Amino acid sequence: MFRTVADLIKITEEKDISIAEAMIQQEMDIHQKTREEIIARMEQNLTVMEKAVEDGLKGVHSQSGLTGGDAVLLQEYMKKHQPLSGEVVLDAVSKAVATNEVNAAMGIICATPTAGSAGCVPGALFAVKERLQPTREQMINFLFTSGAFGFVVANNAFISGAAGGCQAEVGSAAAMASAAVVEMAGGTPQQSAEAFAITLKNMLGLVCDPVAGLVEVPCVKRNAAGASNAIVSADMALAGVSSKIPCDEVIGAMYRIGRQMPSSLRETAEGGLAATPTGRALAAKINGNQPMKE
Amino acid sequence: MKFKSVFDIIGPVMVGPSSSHTAGAARIGRAARHLFGKEPEWVEIYYYESFAKTHQGHGTDVAIVAGILDFDTADDRIRESIEIAKSKGIQLTFMEEDAAVDHPNTARIKMGNSQENMELVGISIGGGKVEITELNGFDLHLSGNHPAILIMHNDRFGAIASVTHILAKYEINIGRMEVSRKDVGKEALMVIELDQNIEPYIEKELSEAKHILHMAKVVD
Numbered sequence: 273m274f275r276t277v278a279d280l281i282k283i284t285e286e287k288d289i290s291i292a293e294a295m296i297q298q299e300m301d302i303h304q305k306t307r308e309e310i311i312a313r314m315e316q317n318l319t320v321m322e323k324a325v326e327d328g329l330k331g332v333h334s335q336s337g338l339t340g341g342d343a344v345l346l347q348e349y350m351k352k353h354q355p356l357s358g359e360v361v362l363d364a365v366s367k368a369v370a371t372n373e374v375n376a377a378m379g380i381i382c383a384t385p386t387a388g389s390a391g392c393v394p395g396a397l398f399a400v401k402e403r404l405q406p407t408r409e410q411m412i413n414f415l416f417t418s419g420a421f422g423f424v425v426a427n428n429a430f431i432s433g434a435a436g437g438c439q440a441e442v443g444s445a446a447a448m449a450s451a452a453v454v455e456m457a458g459g460t461p462q463q464s465a466e467a468f469a470i471t472l473k474n475m476l477g478l479v480c481d482p483v484a485g486l487v488e489v490p491c492v493k494r495n496a497a498g499a500s501n502a503i504v505s506a507d508m509a510l511a512g513v514s515s516k517i518p519c520d521e522v523i524g525a526m527y528r529i530g531r532q533m534p535s536s537l538r539e540t541a542e543g544g545l546a547a548t549p550t551g552r553a554l555a556a557k558i559n560g561n562q563p564m565k566e
Numbered sequence: 567m568k569f570k571s572v573f574d575i576i577g578p579v580m581v582g583p584s585s586s587h588t589a590g591a592a593r594i595g596r597a598a599r600h601l602f603g604k605e606p607e608w609v610e611i612y613y614y615e616s617f618a619k620t621h622q623g624h625g626t627d628v629a630i631v632a633g634i635l636d637f638d639t640a641d642d643r644i645r646e647s648i649e650i651a652k653s654k655g656i657q658l659t660f661m662e663e664d665a666a667v668d669h670p671n672t673a674r675i676k677m678g679n680s681q682e683n684m685e686l687v688g689i690s691i692g693g694g695k696v697e698i699t700e701l702n703g704f705d706l707h708l709s710g711n712h713p714a715i716l717i718m719h720n721d722r723f724g725a726i727a728s729v730t731h732i733l734a735k736y737e738i739n740i741g742r743m744e745v746s747r748k749d750v751g752k753e754a755l756m757v758i759e760l761d762q763n764i765e766p767y768i769e770k771e772l773s774e775a776k777h778i779l780h781m782a783k784v785v786d
Contacts, residue, residue, distance in 0.1 A: 275567065299572050304762060313573065320579045334583075336623075375582030378625060378645050385575045385693045386585040393576075415576045422575035427567045431575075432586045432692030434616040434670040440692075448575075485620030487583035538670060539587075540619040559622060 273298060277424050277465050277519040284461040291451070291461050292413035295420035314412050320382045321371070321394040328370025332377040336558050339488040340377065343370035360399050361500045368395025368499035372492040384415075385422045385431040388487045389445035391495030393418050396449035396502045406456055417455045418448040421468050428520070429527035433480030433539040436530025438494060443475030443526060446498030453506035469515035469522045470505040476522075477529055479537035481544025484555035490545055568691065570712070578694045580639040586671050587617065587624030590690030592644065595633020597698055598675045600782035601716060602684045606677035608657040609634055614672040617690075618662040627660055630673065639694065668699075698784070704746045704755045708784060712741050712759040715772065718779040721747045721754040725777035729756060732775060736768050753779070 274280040274294070283294045299310050329347055333340030346366035349355070355362040368391030375381045375390055384393040397414050400406075406414070422431065425444045430436035450471040451464035459467075475498070483489040515522065536543030545551050569575065580589040599605075611630055613621050621627055625644070632647035634656075643650060651658060663674075671690040678684060687700035698708045701716065708714055719725045726745060733740060739761040747754035764772075764783065773781045 273567070295572050302570060310572075314576065317573075317576055317579060378582050380579065380640055380642065381582055382577055382579050383585040383589065383694055384577075387580060387582050387588065387694075388584055390582075416572060419572035419576040423569055423572060426569040426575060426693065430692055432671070432690075434586060435692060482620070482623070485623035487624060535615065535670065539616045540670075541623070542619065 273302065274424070275427065277421065277468070277523070280420055280424065281461050281465055290413065290417070291420050291455055291464055292416035295416040295423070311412060314415050315408075317382045318412055318415060320380060322398070324374045324379065324381045325367045325370045325394060325398055327379060328374045329366070332373050332379065334373070334376040334486070334488055335378070336484065336486055336488065338376075338483065338486060338554065338558075339492045340373050342492070343367070343373055357500065360403050361503050363402060364395045364399035364499040364503055365496040367398045368392055368495040369492055371395060372495045376486070376488045376492060384418065385426065385444055385448070386433075386441045388433060388491050389441040389495060389498065391492070392442060392445035392498035392502060393449045393452070395495065395499035396453055399499070400453050400456060400503070404456055410456060414452040414456055417452040417464065421448045421451045424520075425523055425526075429523050430530060435538065436526065437533045437538055438478040438480045439475050439526055440530055441480070442494045442498040443472055443478055445495075446475055446502045447472040449499065449502035450505045450509075453502060454509050457506065457510055459506075459510050463509045465519045466514045467506045467509035469517065469519040470508055470513070471501050472522050472526060473515065473517065474501055474505070476526055479533060479544050480539040481537060481546045482539065482541055483546050483551040484558045485541035485546070486558070489551075489554075569693075569695065574693055574695055578639045580694060581642055581644045582625075584624040585694040586690040586692055587620060587626045588629040588644075589639040589694035590671065590696050591617075591626045591629040591673065592633040592637065592639050593694065593696045594673055594688030594690065594698070595630040595675065596636060597633070597688060597696070597782060597784060598677060598684070598686045599634045599636050601686060601701065601718070601780060602677055603780040604679075605654065606634065606656065607679040608659075608677065610659045610661065610676040612661045612663050612674040614663050614665060614667040614674075616670040617673055621660070621662075630675070631658060634675075634677065701755060702753070703748065706757055707744065708757055712761065713763045714757060714759045714784040715764065715781055716784070717756040717758070717772070717781045719754055719756060720777045720779065721751050722777045725754070726756060728775040728777065729758070729772060732768065732771050733758070733760075738762065738764060738768070
């Protein structure tokens with residue numbers, strides 16, 4: 273069983289297999305399941321992600337009214353204009369936003385690795401899909417590769433905002449997506465690790481400060497940042513740029529930063545954006561004028 | 567290692583908006599329901615730290631009640647679970663606690679009917695994964711690393727043997743086991759971590775075994 277990214281890369285090099293394949297083989301070994309069972313289950317998750325993006329692009333709104341409809345705005349903008357950030361990046365952003373808008377509206381999504389960060393992986397996947405035209409199998413492998421990196425993070429650090437801040441959620445999700453984009457584009461496992469490290473480094477320190485305690489503001493737009501970061505870092509790694517700090521050490525840094533974060537910045541809705549005048553006013557309106565504690 | 571499967575990371579499929587505060591809460595509620603063994607007449611839910619601050623916004627209330635109604639994380643009846651519970655005559659109380667606890671996402675659930683009651687503490691550790699840390703005053707070390715069965719039984723000769731005999735018969739391997747009791751001859755709790763999830767027919771046989779009061783399982 274691999275415990276670190278270094279272990280994972282070593283397995284891929286020794287056996288001459290992809291990261292996705294290493295993850296599938298480990299899942300088969302530990303859980304005594306057949307390859308077909310494991311792949312079928314992942315395909316179900318892929319189908320849920322496709323449905324969520326589809327629903328989000330039709331336009332959904334949350335009960336609070338804080339989020340919804342932005343995925344539609346982005347798609348309309350892309351039809352009329354050449355986006356400055358490029359079509360793949362903005363498409364990823366719109367699909368990440370679509371997923372998180374569905375999540376905020378209590379629709380059905382697949383957590384990757386969490387619900388609050390569920391937009392990054394499918395956002396990047398379905399945008400890159402338009403460019404690289406992968407097979408269904410390659411799309412499923414994208415999720416195994418994302419999962420392999422997330423598995424290391426979850427076991428060595430954390431993946432929840434309450435434990436480690438947004439860096440643990442959207443940071444991890446974006447980095448996972450980045451590694452998988454590299455693999456889909458034909459990069460090496462080591463390049464996937466570089467992309468992961470670059471993305472997570474750029475997300476370090478991000479706090480979890482949801483307005484009114486809802487997974488809406490700033491969560492939906494943080495997924496947009498995560499998905500775009502994932503694609504940009506993937507391009508950097510594919511260009512041959514490497515991270516001076518190795519992947520596992522970046523994960524270690526994320527863990528220590530999370531441990532130092534005060535509780536007010538870990539999903540308690542007491543600090544950061546939640547504590548701004550507007551954040552508090554929105555919370556009072558939504559939660560029925562309950563005074564928020566400092 | 568707390569996380570053992572790729573599907574802990576890519577998954578669960580769930581009703582939004584939060585894997586720890588919604589899906590995890592639903593799983594804690596469902597573990598409580600399975601452990602109690604039937605629909606309760608009343609439920610008291612106590613929240614701590616992040617759960618206490620943000621439970622309403624994250625749908626934790628509806629999720630935990632959905633779990634208590636035995637709904638899965640992806641069941642879209644989660645949104646209406648409180649109305650469903652009320653229509654069934656289940657009394658619900660939600661309390662926010664100030665006490666410091668070990669984990670930021672902690673919930674204590676008390677439930678019962680006119681004959682009996684039960685109390686459980688669950689924590690939601692991220693991505694929808696949960697751990698049960700206390701049951702009826704028994705401290706548990708249910709890590710969530712493995713599938714597990716929790717069996718409330720009478721402290722009688724042969725209670726443990728009757729369970730391990732059934733597991734051996736179906737070649738189910740035990741990874742870790744703990745037994746605790748409050749007093750000699752009284753109610754006791756057996757926690758068994760397994761290498762695999764058990765099939766419903768084995769579960770049925772276990773719950774009908776001698777001296778067994780209730781059983782619940784934590785699936786992988």
